[in-house]
């Protein structure tokens with residue numbers, strides 16, 4: 226297991242060129258004030274729809290935490306309304322500076338709807354453990370999750386498009402964009418890339434053991450946390466891969482480093498609190 230979590234290494238690598246400009250842009254577009262802490266890192270402003278209500282102490286508007294979760298996750302769930310029907314679709318994504326990028330076929334319905342300006346809400350979830358309580362009522366999960374509200378803009382500049390698509394490859398296997406062929410003009414033309422400015426976002430994390438009520442502590446049922454991590458398996462070469470090509474450094478490092486789960490919330494030393502079933 227790597228000594229530095231994937232999320233943190235990725236965050237460091239992504240203090241990217243757009244930051245200054247995009248922040249100005251965000252302020253102009255959304256008129257949401259940005260608060261900056263002593264370290265210069267701005268936290269997200271709490272809005273009526275992003276305010277964490279249930280178990281509010283688990284919520285956070287810390288930009289660094291939100292970005293760490295986004296950088297560790299691999300799949301987001303993107304919601305939109307199309308012809309009066311709510312739809313949620315899982316998608317790959319990558320964060321670069323203050324934007325979350327999605328991509329897909331130029332004919333993708335969801336990207337079509339979002340490119341036309343429809344509002345969206347995007348969620349990313351990392352599952353850290355199953356929380357098994359003595360009572361059914363207090364069964365839970367340990368998790369770190371992010372919810373983002375916003376709307377998307379189409380990336381039209383071919384160079385930026387190529388950069389985002391390379392970053393998407395790097396998001397799954399760091400360094401992979403250098404080990405693979407960039408998109409052709411035709412491939413780029415057939416791919417739509419959208420950026421969602423990360424302006425209105427919240428994180429929520431549950432850690433620690435089950436929170437059974439005192440009356441239940443003597444019950445004869447096992448209680449505790451069963452950690453969950455995402456593991457990297459043994460690479461399986463494409464059957465048509467030339468025999469002399471060995472796993473590249475991106476593949477090898479992915480396999481040896483076991484990036485995921487390095488920063489799981491499985492620690493069980495959180496202070497017990499009374500918990501209602503509704504997290």
Ligand SMILES: Cc1cc2nc3c(=O)[nH]c(=O)nc-3n(C[C@H](O)[C@H](O)[C@H](O)COP(=O)(O)OP(=O)(O)OC[C@H]3O[C@@H](n4cnc5c(N)ncnc54)[C@H](O)[C@@H]3O)c2cc1C
Nearest residue numbers: 274275276277278279350368370371372427428429503504
């Ligand atoms: C894997 C997983 C499983 C869960 N299972 C359950 C379950 O079975 N039952 C249950 O009641 N809850 C569950 N939760 C918690 C759930 O996501 C909500 O936080 C919870 O339902 C509180 O609802 P609310 O009415 O306060 O939220 P709302 O009032 O609808 O939330 C207000 C705002 O808070 C923020 N917010 C709320 N939840 C989250 C979150 N998880 N991450 C980031 N921002 C958030 C959003 O900005 C949201 O718009 C689960 C969470 C995860 C990640």
